[in-house]
Amino acid sequence: MTALGPARTLKEAYRFCDPMRPLNDPDWQAAFYVERSPDSRIDTLQASLELDDAEDDKTVVSSQVGVGETTELYRLAQALEGTHEIIFFDVVASLNLGDIHYTDLLVQLGLTVYQAAHQRGISADEAQAEGLRFWYEEHELIEAGAWQLEGGAEIDLALVRFTARLSEEKPFRHQVRATAEAHLSDLLERLNGLLEHLRARFGRRLLVIVDGLDKVFDLELAAKLLLHGANALLAPTCRMIYTVPFPLFYSDDFQQVRHQFHRTYLLPCVKVREHDGAPYRPGRDMLTNVVRRRVHSELITDRALHDLVEGSGGIVRELLRLVRLSIVAARQRGATRVERQDVRWARREVRSTYRRLLTVEDYPHLWQVVETKRIDRLPREVSRKLLHNMSVLEYNGDTWWDVHPAVRELLEQSSA
Numbered sequence: 001m002t003a004l005g006p007a008r009t010l011k012e013a014y015r016f017c018d019p020m021r022p023l024n025d026p027d028w029q030a031a032f033y034v035e036r037s038p039d040s041r042i043d044t045l046q047a048s049l050e051l052d053d054a055e056d057d058k059t060v061v062s063s064q065v066g067v068g069e070t071t072e073l074y075r076l077a078q079a080l081e082g083t084h085e086i087i088f089f090d091v092v093a094s095l096n097l098g099d100i101h102y103t104d105l106l107v108q109l110g111l112t113v114y115q116a117a118h119q120r121g122i123s124a125d126e127a128q129a130e131g132l133r134f135w136y137e138e139h140e141l142i143e144a145g146a147w148q149l150e151g152g153a154e155i156d157l158a159l160v161r162f163t164a165r166l167s168e169e170k171p172f173r174h175q176v177r178a179t180a181e182a183h184l185s186d187l188l189e190r191l192n193g194l195l196e197h198l199r200a201r202f203g204r205r206l207l208v209i210v211d212g213l214d215k216v217f218d219l220e221l222a223a224k225l226l227l228h229g230a231n232a233l234l235a236p237t238c239r240m241i242y243t244v245p246f247p248l249f250y251s252d253d254f255q256q257v258r259h260q261f262h263r264t265y266l267l268p269c270v271k272v273r274e275h276d277g278a279p280y281r282p283g284r285d286m287l288t289n290v291v292r293r294r295v296h297s298e299l300i301t302d303r304a305l306h307d308l309v310e311g312s313g314g315i316v317r318e319l320l321r322l323v324r325l326s327i328v329a330a331r332q333r334g335a336t337r338v339e340r341q342d343v344r345w346a347r348r349e350v351r352s353t354y355r356r357l358l359t360v361e362d363y364p365h366l367w368q369v370v371e372t373k374r375i376d377r378l379p380r381e382v383s384r385k386l387l388h389n390m391s392v393l394e395y396n397g398d399t400w401w402d403v404h405p406a407v408r409e410l411l412e413q414s415s416a
Contacts, residue, residue: 004031006296010336014327016294019320022070029074034289037270037282039396040314042072045265046079049239052262055205058234059241060226060257062214062249063267064390066317069243072267073209084207084239085198087116092212096167100216102229103180104166104173109208109236110135110191111159117198118155128197132190136162139179184232192237199238206238214243219388223253230260247388250380268396270314275373275400284309287319295323300338307343311350313393313404322346351406357389358410366391366403366411373400 004027007013016032023029036042045061063069077086089112091097095104114132122129137144142158165172180187199206216222222245226233233242242261248254249266258264271283287309291300300308300323308326312319325346326338335342358366365382369375369392375383386392391407394400403411 004028006292007294007299008296010299010327010331010338013295013299014324017291017320017323017327019066019317019324022068022074024070024074029071032290032293033071033075034286034293036068036072037280037286039280039283040067040268040270042076042265042267045263046076048263048265049076049080049207050083054262055199055239056237057239057262059239060244060261060264061241061267062244062246062265064246064269064315064387064393065214066315066390067267067269068316069214069267070211071316073211073241073243077207077209080207084205085120085202087113087206087208089208089210090212091210092215094163094167096173097212097216098218098221099170099173100221100225101173101177102225102232103177103184105210105225105229106184106187106191106232107141107176107180108163108166109210110187111162113191113194113198113208115155115159117194120198120202122194122198122201124155126197128190128194132194135183135187135190139183141176141179188232188235192235195236195238207241208236208238209241211243214245216245219245219247219251219384222248223251226257227253230257234260245388247384250375250384250387252380266394268399269393270316271395272309272312272314273402275395275398283314287312287314287316290316290319291323294320298337300326301340304338304340304343307340307347311343311347311405313402313406314395315390315393318350322350325349347406347409351409354391354404354406355410358391358407362386362391363411363414366407369401369403370408370411373402375401 007016021028023033045059061069061073077088080086089109091105094108110132114129117129118124124130124133136142142162166176195206213222216225226244248257270286271280272287274280288305291305291308304326308319308322311322322343326342329342329345330338365378365386368377375392387394391404392401393404395402
């Protein structure tokens with residue numbers, strides 16, 4: 001396997017700049033993680049969790065797509081692992097995000113906790129584990145004995161099979177939902193019994209991080225999940241963090257969500273400019289280092305890297321996507337390093353994506369954001385749409401907004 005570190009070839013750089021891969025692998029995190037600039041850290045959430053002595057508080061976290069939320073949640077888990085037992089639950093790998101219900105989440109959560117308990121040495125014969133397992137067998141969701149062989153392999157296989165059916169088979173999803181709704185209190189009682197057993201066994205609080213709900217694209221579906229299922233999502237007797245779609249923070253329904261959960265936290269984009277347009281050096285340095293940690297300076301010129309940072313809008317995933325596109329452009333012209341002409345081509349590709357996405361009716365609203373750095377004067381549905389499709393980005397400080405750099409270029413072209 002190729003050693004991790006600044007890439008020495010364009011092919012290696014392309015692999016290291018995978019925009020879809022969060023730094024949840026210890027080797028990748030050690031090699032590539034860069035401390036975020038002060039305006040976009042998750043420190044506030046960490047401090048709040050450390051100050052609070054609660055054992056079952058619930059937190060809602062969100063960010064715009066690609067800001068680095070999953071990576072930051074893994075960093076948060078590392079910071080808290082001395083005082084908490086951490087369980088990660090990735091709903092993207094476990095549920096059908098196009099057809100999701102709060103009961104799907106809770107049923108899958110039960111299996112995730114059961115698997116985590118087994119991995120931590122809790123025997124399947126212990127009363128709390130056996131009680132939770134029996135719920136799935138009693139209601140014929142998993143065959144009795146399907147997960148009880150030695151070594152844990154069969155437990156993992158049973159979970160994989162159940163997850164595949166729940167994600168892919170609509171009739172099975174309906175069966176699971178009907179069962180869970182009819183016997184939800186029993187499921188929660190058994191789940192909580194195992195959670196409390198884990199807390200007593202390890203002598204520290206449990207934190208379950210439910211990641212991936214922010215990727216539910218259907219906002220109405222996401223709102224129903226959080227509103228209709230709020231009481232059930234609050235019921236597990238452990239600390240929990242739920243990620244949610246960013247535009248929900250701008251909906252009327254979110255006020256109801258905010259008042260039911262203990263805290264909410266929004267991870268903003270990394271600033272590359274101040275509100276008045278002046279360059280913001282800490283943010284630019286951070287994004288520059290994101291690339292430098294992955295790509296050797298011999299493979300990309302300083303001016304090209306400046307243009308990449310400028311075109312990212314402070315979105316880490318967009319930055320890495322631009323790097324990859326620039327590498328493709330350099331490769332196509334037979335070059336061995338990325339130069340400004342390659343970045344221009346990459347940014348043109350991103351600009352074309354927004355040109356296909358936006359309508360003429362969107363342009364006046366976008367110009368208004370450029371001029372005022374505000375979205376509260378836009379119609380509510382317009383602001384939600386532009387935030388959701390990443391045409392408008394949110395920054396920290398006094399909290400202000402601006403259009404994506406590619407969108408700004410489109411606006412300037414349209415008025416030329």
